[in-house]
Amino acid sequence: MATAAITTEREHYLNKEYGIRSWLLTTDHKRIALLYLISITFFFFIGGFFALLIRLELLTPAGDLVQADTYNKLFTMHGMVMIFFFLIPSIPAVLGNFLVPMMIGAKDLAFPRINLLSWYLYIIAGIMMLHCMVTGGVDTGWTFYTPFSTAFTNTKVIEAGLSVFVAGFSSILTGLNFVVTIHRMRAPGMTWSRLPLFIWAHYATSIIQLLGTPVLAVTLVLVVCERVLGLGIFDPNRGGDPLLFQHLFWFYSHPAVYIMILPSMGVVAEIVPCFSRKRIFGYQAVALSSIAIAVFGFLVWAHHMFVAGISLYSAMIFSILSYLVAVPSAIKVFNWTATMYKGSVTFSTPMLYAFGFIGLFTMGGLTGLFLACLGIDVHVTDTYFVVAHFHYIMVGGAVMGYLGGMHFWWPKISGRLYPEWLGKFAALIVFLGFNLTFFPQFILGYLGMPRRYWQYPAEFQVLNVMSTAGSTILAVGYVLPMVYFLWSMRYGKIADENPWGAAGLEWKTASPPPTFNFEETPEVTWEAYNYDQIPAPAEVLIER
Amino acid sequence: MSDSPIAVEHGPELRHHFASVEQQRDAASLGMWLFLATEIMFFGGMFCAYLIYRMWYFNEFAAGSRSLNLKWGTINTIVLICSSLTVALGVRAAQMGKRKLLVILLILTIVFGLAFLGIKGIEWHEKYEHHHIPGASFDATALEKPPYSNGGIDPSHEQIYFSLYFAMTGLHALHMIIGVGIFAFLLFHAWKGRYTPQYNTPIEIGGLYWHFVDIVWIYLFPLLYLIDRKPLG
Numbered sequence: 001m002a003t004a005a006i007t008t009e010r011e012h013y014l015n016k017e018y019g020i021r022s023w024l025l026t027t028d029h030k031r032i033a034l035l036y037l038i039s040i041t042f043f044f045f046i047g048g049f050f051a052l053l054i055r056l057e058l059l060t061p062a063g064d065l066v067q068a069d070t071y072n073k074l075f076t077m078h079g080m081v082m083i084f085f086f087l088i089p090s091i092p093a094v095l096g097n098f099l100v101p102m103m104i105g106a107k108d109l110a111f112p113r114i115n116l117l118s119w120y121l122y123i124i125a126g127i128m129m130l131h132c133m134v135t136g137g138v139d140t141g142w143t144f145y146t147p148f149s150t151a152f153t154n155t156k157v158i159e160a161g162l163s164v165f166v167a168g169f170s171s172i173l174t175g176l177n178f179v180v181t182i183h184r185m186r187a188p189g190m191t192w193s194r195l196p197l198f199i200w201a202h203y204a205t206s207i208i209q210l211l212g213t214p215v216l217a218v219t220l221v222l223v224v225c226e227r228v229l230g231l232g233i234f235d236p237n238r239g240g241d242p243l244l245f246q247h248l249f250w251f252y253s254h255p256a257v258y259i260m261i262l263p264s265m266g267v268v269a270e271i272v273p274c275f276s277r278k279r280i281f282g283y284q285a286v287a288l289s290s291i292a293i294a295v296f297g298f299l300v301w302a303h304h305m306f307v308a309g310i311s312l313y314s315a316m317i318f319s320i321l322s323y324l325v326a327v328p329s330a331i332k333v334f335n336w337t338a339t340m341y342k343g344s345v346t347f348s349t350p351m352l353y354a355f356g357f358i359g360l361f362t363m364g365g366l367t368g369l370f371l372a373c374l375g376i377d378v379h380v381t382d383t384y385f386v387v388a389h390f391h392y393i394m395v396g397g398a399v400m401g402y403l404g405g406m407h408f409w410w411p412k413i414s415g416r417l418y419p420e421w422l423g424k425f426a427a428l429i430v431f432l433g434f435n436l437t438f439f440p441q442f443i444l445g446y447l448g449m450p451r452r453y454w455q456y457p458a459e460f461q462v463l464n465v466m467s468t469a470g471s472t473i474l475a476v477g478y479v480l481p482m483v484y485f486l487w488s489m490r491y492g493k494i495a496d497e498n499p500w501g502a503a504g505l506e507w508k509t510a511s512p513p514p515t516f517n518f519e520e521t522p523e524v525t526w527e528a529y530n531y532d533q534i535p536a537p538a539e540v541l542i543e544r
Numbered sequence: 545m546s547d548s549p550i551a552v553e554h555g556p557e558l559r560h561h562f563a564s565v566e567q568q569r570d571a572a573s574l575g576m577w578l579f580l581a582t583e584i585m586f587f588g589g590m591f592c593a594y595l596i597y598r599m600w601y602f603n604e605f606a607a608g609s610r611s612l613n614l615k616w617g618t619i620n621t622i623v624l625i626c627s628s629l630t631v632a633l634g635v636r637a638a639q640m641g642k643r644k645l646l647v648i649l650l651i652l653t654i655v656f657g658l659a660f661l662g663i664k665g666i667e668w669h670e671k672y673e674h675h676h677i678p679g680a681s682f683d684a685t686a687l688e689k690p691p692y693s694n695g696g697i698d699p700s701h702e703q704i705y706f707s708l709y710f711a712m713t714g715l716h717a718l719h720m721i722i723g724v725g726i727f728a729f730l731l732f733h734a735w736k737g738r739y740t741p742q743y744n745t746p747i748e749i750g751g752l753y754w755h756f757v758d759i760v761w762i763y764l765f766p767l768l769y770l771i772d773r774k775p776l777g
Contacts (some may be wrong), residue, residue, distance in 0.1 A: 101561075108561035110571040176578050184571040185561075210578055214586035222593070222711065230679050231707035232700060233593055239700040244596060248589050521563070 012415070012512040027112035028515055033098035034413070035119050036089060041482065043085035043126060046133075050078035052475060055437075055468040061461055063454040071454035072139035073155070079142030080160060084167045085126055087398055088256065091263035092174055092209075093122070095405045096202050098413060100178055102506040103196050105187025105524065107516040110180040118173035125167035132159040141452065143253070146234035146245040150226040158227055161220040168213045168220075171259075175209030178202050187505070189524035196504050196528055197280065200287040201266025204294035208255045208262075212298070216252035219245065246308055250301035258297040260394055261361070262290055264401025265332055268354045271408050272336045274502040275351035276343030277536050279529040282335040289328035296325045303372055307381045315374055322372035329365050333358060344536070348500070349423030353404030356431045360396025364389060367442065382452070385445025391438045403430065403481060410485060411499045415512040416492030422484045430477035436470025501537040503529050557743045569745045576749040580756045583719075587760055590712050594767060597708065601701040602771075603693040608705035609771035610688050611676065613667055617769040620663045621761065627656035628758045631751045638744035643737050646747070650731040653754070657724040664717055668710075677710065678703040690772060709768055716764060719757045726750050 009015070013030045016022075023031060054074050057065040066074065097115065101108050109115050132138065138160040140149040149157045182195070182203050223245070225231050232238025234245040273280045280286060302310055302318040336358055345351070367389040370376045380386060411417055440463040445451075449460050456464065498507040509518050526533070562568040598605045634649035675683035684702040730750050733739065739747055 106561065110561075111575060112559075112561065172582055176575060176582070179578055180571050180575045183574055184567060210582050211585050214582045215589045218586050218589035218715075221715075222589070225707075225711060231711070232678070232703055233597075233707055233711075237700075239601070239698065239704050241596065244593060248592065516561070 010510065011514065012510060013515045014415075014512050016515050025116075027108070027116055029097050029101055029109050029112065029115060030413075030513065030515075030517075032115050032119055033094050033096075036093040036097060036122070039119075039123060039126065040086050040089055040094065043081050044478075046130075047078055047081035047086055048475060048478065050074050050081065052471060054078060055471040057454055058456070058464050059468045061456050061458045061464075066454065068454050069139065072141075072452070073137035075452060076138050076141050077133055080138070080164065081129065082394075083142055083256070083260075084164050085122075085129065087260040087394055088167075088171055089122060089174070090260070090398065090402050091267065091405060092178070092202060092205055092259075093118075095267065095402075095409060096178065096205075096263060097174070099409065099506055100181055100199060100202055101185065102509065102513065102517050103199055103504055104182065104185060104190050105505050105518065105522045106181060106185035107518075107521075109177045110185055111177050114173050115177055118170040118177070121166050121170035121173070125163045125165075125170065128159055128163035128166065132156045132163060143249060144220070144223055144245075145249075146223065146226070146240075146242045147236060150223055151235050151237065158224050161224045165217050165220045165224075168217045171209050172213045175206035175213075178206040179210065182206075187522050187524055190505075191524075193284070194524055194526075194528050195287070196266075197269035197283070197286050197290070198263075198266035201262045201269070201290045204290040205259050205262045207291075207294050208259050208297060212252040212255040212259075215248055216256075219248040219252070243305070243308060243310065246305050247302065250304045251298075254301040254304060255294075255297040257390070257393065258293050260398040261401075262293060264357060264361075264398045264405075265290065267401045267405035267408070268336060268357050269332075270502075270504065271350045271354040271404055272339050273529045273531060274408075274500050275346045275348055275354075276340045277501075277531050278339055278343040279527075279531055280335065281338035281341075282331070283528065285331050286335050289331040292328040293325060296321065296328065300325060300372075303377070306374060306377045319372055319374050319377075323369065326365060326369055329361075333362055333365075347424075349418075349420060349427055350404045350408035350500075352424060352427040352431075353400050353407065356427065356434075357397055357400040357404060360392050360400060360434065364392030364396055367392065380445055382450055383445035384441040384449045384451055387451050388438045388441035388445060391441070396434055396438070400430070400434075403427075406481065406485070408500070408502075409506075410488070411495030412506060412511050412513070414485075414489050414492070415495055416488045417495050417499060418481075418484050418488045418492055422480065426477055426480040426484075429473060429480065433470050433472075433474030433477050437467050437474050438470070440464070440466045440470075499537065501534055503531060503534055565742070569748075572745045572749055573752075576752045580752065583756060583760075587712075587715070590708065590715070591763075591767075594708050594712070597701075597704050598771070601698070601704060603690055603695070604697055604701040605705045606690045606693075606772040607684075607687040607697055608676075608702055608709065609769060610690075610773065611674070612709075612769050613670060614769055614773070616663050616667050617765055620660050621765050623656050623660050623663070624758045624761050627653050627660070628755055630656065631754045635744070635747055635751045638734070638739045638747040639741055641741040643734065643739075646734045646739065647731065650727055650734055654724055654727050654731065657720055657727065661717060661720055661724070664713065668713075671706070671710075676706050678707045682706070712764055712768065716757065716760055719760070723754050723757050726753060 013028055023035065026032060053066070054071070057063070057071060057074070063071070097109070136156050138153075138155045138157055140153055140155070140157060144157065144161065182199060222231070222233050226233055226235060232240045234240045234242055236242055269280060269286055300318060300322040302314060303322045306315050306319075336354075367385070371380070371386065371389060407418065407423055444460055444463050447460065449456055495511045497510050499511075500507075505522055505524070506513075508522060558565050558568060562571070630649045630652040634646055634653065637646040637649055671677060674686065675681050682699065682703055684697055684699040687697060687702065689697055727750065730747060733746070
């Protein structure tokens with residue numbers, strides 16, 4: 001009887017082949033997405049480990065857990081790992097890899113082998129970064145500022161720089177694959193105006209990856225050359241200009257923020273209509289605002305340099321341009337909110353994360369306006385206000401979106417449902433832990449506590465204790481989903497092909513999908529988010 | 545996926561996830577164009593640095609530029625333009641299914657590419673002998689000073705010119721080496737007769753890459769060799 005059961009089991013991408021080779025040599029975008037999922041989760045917890053050590057050190061005003069040198073390495077490694085090995089690849093390489101072909105009705109990405117190559121580049125870069133970590137680490141901050149990084153520090157700048165260089169190529173290849181796939185692989189009837197907003201967001205993200213990352217790469221090449229060969233391009237002692245480094249670095253690294261946040265916005269734009277049972281409000285505006293963010297994002301980089309010695313005139317121009325980014329961002333927030341208006345809203349786990357995203361991203365975005373304002377920026381530069389601001393965007397925004405997306409598409413990825421009550425509980429823990437960790441940092445920064453120091457005056461201790469307490473709660477919130485996702489792979493309820501009653505082609509194929517995604521290439525005859533034509537599943541309507 | 549039944553029907557060059565050969569060709573071509581866009585940004589960082597320092601340290605840049613070997617530089621430019629011609633003719637030969645002509649043109653391209661690298665090596669060696677490589681043994685005393693400069697030549701600013709010279713020509717040479725590798729690969733398959741009037745995308749996109757590397761040199765040559773070369777006096 002057992003053999004009969006096995007032979008009748010439907011074939012899908014997970015059980016088509018077994019064995020280590022079938023994974024390490026796969027060109028299936030869904031399997032590569034899972035390879036990425038495992039690797040970025042690994043690096044997320046490494047980066048989180050550094051974060052917890054930082055918070056532990058800052059529990060008391062004195063530098064007692066670690067000394068200044070170690071502390072410098074801790075925040076550097078935390079930043080490098082979290083940015084280059086978690087946030088940049090997170091949604092594009094996991095959910096994007098899994099969903100982009102499926103959402104447009106394609107069998108795979110345009111270049112499956114390049115997709116696998118991008119994962120291997122990521123792994124090579126990751127191994128270099130781990131090796132760099134265990135053999136001494138780097139203390140330049142994730143920004144590699146010259147001339148400290150090229151002429152003064154004696155830590156492993158070269159290895160870290162090359163590691164980020166390689167990781168950058170992994171990111172470029174993912175972006176290139178997405179752009180070609182979205183242009184050339186859409187199913188019949190899948191016009192640009194019918195594309196899911198997740199696809200629009202990934203399209204914009206990919207453009208930034210393509211045009212921004214090479215500039216970082218060449219900058220790091222020059223830094224490494226300067227350190228190894230003694231060139232003087234960025235070192236003022238040798239006639240070079242450190243400001244040039246900052247311009248080149250931020251030309252990538254500011255748009256990189258949009259590489260992190262745009263995919264999350266795409267996720268939220270999928271979740272909100274589904275759990276409001278309504279077509280997205282202002283489809284075109286939301287789609288084009290993604291492109292607008294990508295374009296404006298390239299024009300604002302010098303707002304990281306207001307106190308670095310750029311001219312007041314250029315600072316004013318960059319300040320005005322920075323305000324502009326708020327317009328498309330606000331368009332998105334207003335349209336998501338308007339989608340919920342008179343919708344039939346259910347508070348399922350993905351929706352809780354989407355709510356969290358909208359609220360926290362709004363706070364992060366509005367404090368970004370404070371920082372775009374020259375007068376205030378001079379006051380709070382290099383304080384915890386900046387730290388709190390970008391964590392509201394990157395953790396409150398990007399990570400919330402990532403977790404929301406993981407919950408939303410987990411039934412599609414694994415074919416199983418996670419326990420809903422645990423999901424809601426974890427979402428709540430993450431939200432509370434996050435705010436307790438980072439809101440006090442706004443106040444700390446406003447009061448003048450500088451970032452990147454291992455000690456601080458005693459009057460800041462209460463707020464720092466709150467922040468550290470929050471970070472442990474946040475850690476619990478992040479471990480929980482990993483535990484119940486793993487649990488659900490074996491014990492979770494079997495998911496049917498569309499457990500949420502969601503629109504989108506990915507929900508029209510089985511869960512988990514077959515290797516080529518669809519039994520036959522679908523033909524699209526309907527508009528995106530046609531929720532007026534899709535009945536809500538009974539389970540979702542009933543509050544669990 | 546050689547075991548996919550669809551691939552067998554359409555010939556081996558159509559990969560399983562494409563609906564048609566045209567779609568596959570369009571995707572490959574767009575992919576190469578996008579890659580070239582990333583390459584423009586990659587070189588762009590160095591061109592940006594070049595622009596700034598050329599404005600700041602013009603005398604040193606002019607002096608450095610005059611020390612380059614104009615004869616070899618010009619010959620190399622001609623060599624590269626010829627190689628682009630053989631590539632363009634090669635694409636045409638592949639489209640018309642002339643296997644023998646394609647093989648000859650690919651060999652010529654590789655020869656031109658290697659000649660370029662050889663000449664570049666001669667030039668770099670010359671710089672090495674004159675102590676023009678940035679670092680501890682750098683020596684700018686023998687450089688010809690532009691007649692209108694009233695100050696001397698600042699050796700550290702001169703080193704920036706040569707830093708950029710070596711970084712930019714080095715990066716370009718690296719792309720040439722990769723290009724020669726790609727064309728050796730194409731030659732191997734052309735030899736085996738894999739490219740037909742129906743399927744010649746690799747030749748086409750390999751050619752795109754080659755032309756791009758060529759164009760980069762067309763910019764590098766005047767920017768590095770021809771700063772203030774007008775006759776003295």
